Amino acid sequence: MSTDQQTTVAVVAPRFPPDVGGLENYAHWVARSLQSEGYRVVVVSTHPGRGITEDEVDGLPVIRLGAPLTLSNTPINPWWYVQLRRIFREHHVDVVNTHAPVPFLADVATYAAGRRPVVATYHAGSMVKGVGGPIDGLLRGYERWVLPRVLRRATRLVGVSPIALTTRTGRDVTISPGVDTSVFHPPPDDAVRDPHVLYAGRIETASRWKGLQVLVASWPAVLEQRPDAVLEVVGDGDLVPEIKALADDLGVADSIRWHGSLSHGQLAEVMRRVSVIPNDSDSVRDGRHVTLTRRITSASSPWLRLPCQRM
Structure with a gap:
């Protein structure tokens, strides 16, 4: 003691x-x-x-x-x-x-x-x-x-x-996670958002349930409706090569930006400029309230709970 x-x-x-x-x-x-x-x-x-x-x-x-x-x-x-x-x-x-x-x-x-x-x-x-x-x-x-x-x-x-x-x-x-609102805050009211979608999270085999592979598999349908759409991916892990190969096979690799791991400040900047931030988990067991809170405080963009398993 x-x-x-x-x-x-x-x-x-x-x-x-x-x-x-x-x-x-x-x-x-x-x-x-x-x-x-x-x-x-x-x-x-x-x-x-x-x-x-x-x-x-x-x-x-x-x-x-x-x-x-x-x-x-x-x-x-x-x-x-x-x-x-x-x-x-x-x-x-x-x-x-x-x-x-x-x-x-x-x-x-x-x-x-x-x-x-x-x-x-x-x-x-x-x-x-x-x-x-x-x-x-x-x-x-x-x-x-x-x-x-x-x-x-x-x-x-x-x-x-x-x-x-x-x-x-x-x-x-x-005790839910807190968010530093000096870092994660909305953009100015007159800010112009890009037609981009953001995934932020682990990209690992053990975290496959977070659903990035489902989002990438759905990306051709998104591009049919919005050819200028871009998927911004923040995160890293051993599943990256597999998902990049999937994007290549689907012909959508040019519309995906891979940022790797970013600092909180860099992530907040990306959040503020995108148009859509889907919930990246297809599991109801994922207690990631901090991710949702960051999205709400960082962007005036829509937040969507996508039915990943049926998308």
């Missing part, structure tokens, strides 16, 4: 900036907010490969545990329990704040915390994709047998939206 009056909080997240994503941004915001309020903060995350690395993000010390194994989207290392107990002890951690889903790291950290208070933050509904197969079977078993025990052990529960699995416990508090 801390030897002075300053409380030390360990923020434990499976991924952390510079990795992009809603959970990553939320955990980053929590860590920065705690630090600005005078708490001592240490972030514990993961990296692919072996060993433990240390770096800083915006003045926050980040310890990244090696994850030589990955199952679906879940990094795994059987040594994490021992490593986390040592980190909590050496850094005199008083409180542990875990972020999930993505099983294993948050679960192990909850037990490695020992008698320390644990605030468990859950970011989504069920992870079951509904497509069958062994992964769905494992996820169902995890959510039925493992997750409830982990949540019962936590001192406090936070859900980032009403669909978070923590709501089933009757013990959680909903």
Whole structure:
């Protein structure tokens, strides 16, 4: 435990900036907010490969545990329990704040915390994709047998939206993500919007349900109605080559702009100039209220919930 009056909080997240994503941004915001309020903060995350690395993000010390194994989207290392107990002890951690889903790291950290208070933050509904197969079977078993025990052990529960699995416990508090309106704000009233559509999010095999491939498959129909339309894609991941190949096959590659990962300021600029920002998820389990809020605050353009699976 801390030897002075300053409380030390360990923020434990499976991924952390510079990795992009809603959970990553939320955990980053929590860590920065705690630090600005005078708490001592240490972030514990993961990296692919072996060993433990240390770096800083915006003045926050980040310890990244090696994850030589990955199952679906879940990094795994059987040594994490021992490593986390040592980190909590050496850094005199008083409180542990875990972020999930993505099983294993948050679960192990909850037990490695020992008698320390644990605030468990859950970011989504069920992870079951509904497509069958062994992964769905494992996820169902995890959510039925493992997750409830982990949540019962936590001192406090936070859900980032009403669909978070923590709501089933009757013990959680909903704390939705905030948006920096100094960055995400509408354009001037007389601004002229381009006939562009924006996708912003991960482009990974494990995040296929976000629906970019469906949007690209639908793009020829959009161009029939509006030949000058452009699809702006912000994000990166291992699914990019597959979707680029799909765009080539459909003959629409010239009307798609690939930006890669952008800073918040750069993303806000793109949001302000486009005409349409569809919801990029075809899953009702995705608790990404921050994405919708950014869209509302950044653009006077329409926001559409497209029926991606039937588009």
